Amino acid sequence: MTDLEKIAAMPKTEVHLHLEGTISPDTLWAMAARNGIALPVTSLEELKGLYVCENFDKFIKIWLMMCSCLKTEDDYVGMVDGFVADCQRQNIRYAEVHFSAYNHEKFGIGADRAFKVVTRRLQEAEASGGPVTRLITDIPSEAAPESGDFTAAFLEANANPLIVAMGLGGPEAGFPRAPFAPYFDRARRAGYPCVAHAGETAGAEHVRQAVLDLGAQRIQHGIRAVEDEAVLTLLAERRICCDVALSSNACLTGYTDIAKHPIRRMLDAGVPVTLSTDDPPFFGTDLVREYTLANEEAGLSLAELWQINLNGLRYGLADVGLRRRLLLEFEAARNALGIPA
Template identity: 40%
Template sequence: MRTGPKIELHVHLEGTVRPETLLAMARRNGEPLPATTVEGLTELYRFRDFDHFIEIWIMTTHVMRTAEDFRQVVVDYAAQAAGHGAVYVEGIFSPWFRVQRGISWEEIFNGYADGVAEARERFGLDMRLTPDVDRILPPEAACEVARQAVRFRDLGIVGLGLGGPEVGHPPEPYARAFAIAADGGLAAVPHAGETTGPESIRGAVDALGARRIRHGIRAVDDPDLMVELAERNIVLDVCPVSNLRTRSVTELAAHPLSALMAAGVRCSLATDDPAMFDTDLGREHAVAAALGVRARDLYEAGVAGALCDTATRARLAAIGATTDWEAAQAALAMAAGDDQLAVDVAAAGPPAVFR
């Protein structure tokens, strides 16, 4: 079923690894996991809240240790994403934790870059990379991540992110790291407004110079902020199923995506950590369709937000211009009827504020 081309700007590559692959990596690298079966890992992925998700993410992703691991992670996900119609993906990875376990910066960055090159050759999928700073790091450690990201810029590094637990960890202390990245030609793409309010988004924009905001859903709580994001064309990279799994929203039917777009805020759509959240690009678009969001608008926001060169942006725009979006939307409506999460959204109807 063809549901149109897709652009994904927010996917943590470590969170794309399926349980069976994670177990294989653990065995070959001699690294323990908190579960030893696919079923056990799958059960671990039933998260109580965002903090529990971070705990499990750290416990499981440490098994990735070699350039071959990092290459495989990219190629495996590229195959999945291309199968759902992805034409451009920006992948996130968190190098600091790997370096602290004795892995060199070169092995990490070169491994991911080799995967990007192979993804282009095998699947025709255009990918870029945006290393993440964890917001529990000391600011000087964050600066080192920024310096290394700039050093490897020629490997397809286009931005610097800020991730990790948002509550109690505002963006402002990391302003110097993002200034280093900006001086080296990298855009700021921090997480903000996922588990805390609009003040986190404002800090990411004002202190870090955010080019895009990953998540940003709590902007819906501040009408003035939504106006500012719309006027400044700051795209939000929204991940509905992730928000449900981490309890950032209580139900998908009340997800802020449609309200944000109705206010003129441009939103792209993404999976975040698809293996951990039992989702993929097809499911996310089926959920968005059930929320009344048009695939064309999501794609065009992706074109606007992509951290790519002019020629690539023109190519992506041309793909969108030649797509039969009415047929794609009809196919998505059919897909939504087959996806239980999307069915639940449709059955609940729109939030009361929109009825």
């Protein structure tokens, strides 16, 4: 078995993936037609062209357009089923998925209904063999402060069995992390750990704020921490894991060459990282491809990739018993596949 065959076969974790961002152009095209929603394109081919992301502004516009096409419970079920099928195809056993309550209140079927439908479908998938999925409810920064207050109130009012954290998504430019602290404090008081996007399209200062002001336990991306040695040290000393997405970063950040991606410097500095796809159809990728790129272009060995994979469980936010059970399952698979520890 080659290393790439082992990567494809091994059980995997993915902890930085937006559920809405898994919707393929084909699914979106059918959904918009079904719901009578006009898209800014006249053919599926044109829509596929629109999916090719070149910058964050274009990306966020398409992303919001996509959210506005989810209009029925069946649309949400279809989105979850597509995600589950992708996990099964790639042997992704544990996922933490970002799913924004605010956008579905604003554009979709309402946050309560959206979470009920998504939770039920994910639980059914887990009961019938997996993947095991947990949810992170992000504040979309572009709609702050309304989105911050809404998300905190949503978390305070609910005890959804799959929600494991509050997060912060959306654009970084013009949206420093520190002003979101009151919402993160409310979430923590309500019992939720916190994570935050930072250091993707803005610099290391946002990573510092996410750690010090928001108390984030994990950072989505965090790659621009390498631009400030002190921030890199902060992440390493506090063992804050960064959920890296190579293809997403190559499309939306200045780190366009994966051979020069900061992931190697982060690892060398002792910062724990995971690998994910973020929004796979927008970046023409899936998790197997991300691991392959990490191996072939970023130069990470199979043993390093295995540790990165386990970090999804070690730094994951599901309950310890579940993560421990999966760690044992992963260890058995590593032995069977002959992957070096």
